[in-house]
Amino acid sequence: MTHSYPTSGPVTLHTLLADKNASTKSLTSGVIKSDLVSFNFDAPELIHNGFKPMVRDGKYDWGELAIVTFLQAKFYGKPLVLIPAVIGGRFQHQCVAYNSEHGTLKPSDLDGKRIGVRSYTQTTGAWIRGILQNEYGVDPASVEWVVFEDAHLAEYKEPSNVHLAPKGKKLKEMLFAGELDAAMIGSDMPDDPRIKTVIADPKKDALDWHEKTGIIPMNHMVVARPELSQQRPDVVREIYRMLLESRDLDTKPSNGLQMRPFGVEAMRTSLEAIIEYALQQKIIERRLSVDELFDDTTRALGA
Missing domain, CATH: 3.40.190.10 (Periplasmic binding protein-like II)
Structure with a gap:
């Protein structure tokens, strides 16, 4: 129209x-x-x-x-x-986190894991997946992506390794319960000592990445x-x-x-x-x- x-x-x-x-x-x-x-x-x-x-x-x-x-x-x-x-x-390196109660996690451990994100097409998630793939060697196709919302575009069909979370489940609750190995969370990252960033020094890595690539x-x-x-x-x-x-x-x-x-x-x-x-x-x-x-x-x- x-x-x-x-x-x-x-x-x-x-x-x-x-x-x-x-x-x-x-x-x-x-x-x-x-x-x-x-x-x-x-x-x-x-x-x-x-x-x-x-x-x-x-x-x-x-x-x-x-x-x-x-x-x-x-x-x-x-x-x-x-x-x-x-x-x-913003830089996104700090936006992928895990619950340290269930062990430690670094980028090289993510292949084959179960990772939550609000929506597969969420911009924060797309940036983090791209950074993990191109800078840390993570294969996004090997990961099971657990999502809680569909895409904004009705025409879009998600890849086969993207699955909708069970009805009533919430991303942070699943992370704390150990039902997710990691989660991609933006500005509302939980303020909890159990929650650690998968990228150990995200600020340094982000600034180094920017220096190398020029990306903001x-x-x-x-x-x-x-x-x-x-x-x-x-x-x-x-x-x-x-x-x-x-x-x-x-x-x-x-x-x-x-x-x-x-x-x-x-x-x-x-x-x-x-x-x-x-x-x-x-x-x-x-x-x-x-x-x-x-x-x-x-x-x-x-x-």
Whole structure:
């Protein structure tokens, strides 16, 4: 279903943007204003619960979306275009953990194990699997992946070594009970002395990996309806300006690194990496090019 926008003047856009996102709070709170565009914010408490309506139903004019969900949406021909603005990014090496009550675990022990992750296509999980495979020699095809949610894209069928957890089971409970050998967990990692990271020194390994590869792993980026970009490039440029201003007001670099890069060239290496990881993991079935993720309007932003 296509959508038409006024050809000139101010517009109000139906927007998916978390109000708790550190780098966009000045935008969502109204500190940063615009005479050209205003926003009807509509975000669930868990922002990823807005991703299915975004990619399946075209519910929003623009908003945030996990990069792996966007890559699948692009592969399946959904009407979305990427805006080169990372609004959530972090190193992921610390996000795979095990319960030390059941023994120790290091990357070389993971082949053949049972590992939990919220969804097989979750962006955190895709980054970690890619890192484990390409940096530590883990074979993701040998692992039994236990998931608790389906993919955001209805067309996607998971690989045969991905299994849905029994009804009523929860990831952290299964990890503590020893029903999982390890789990991929993002910002809500349990604060419990029994929980250890599979990668023993994740901060050092992550910084070494970045030094070697140049990759800054993005989680959430920004997308828009292609009609908005085509019909109102001035509005898309204004959204980009506001996002960048909010990022610079609300966040600072970490370890001297800008974890929320803006502009295609600043994120090209990282996008190439997550595309490769998604292809390796059978999340997408064709190697997308970085440039095809954008259109003429969004590709020029930040150039």
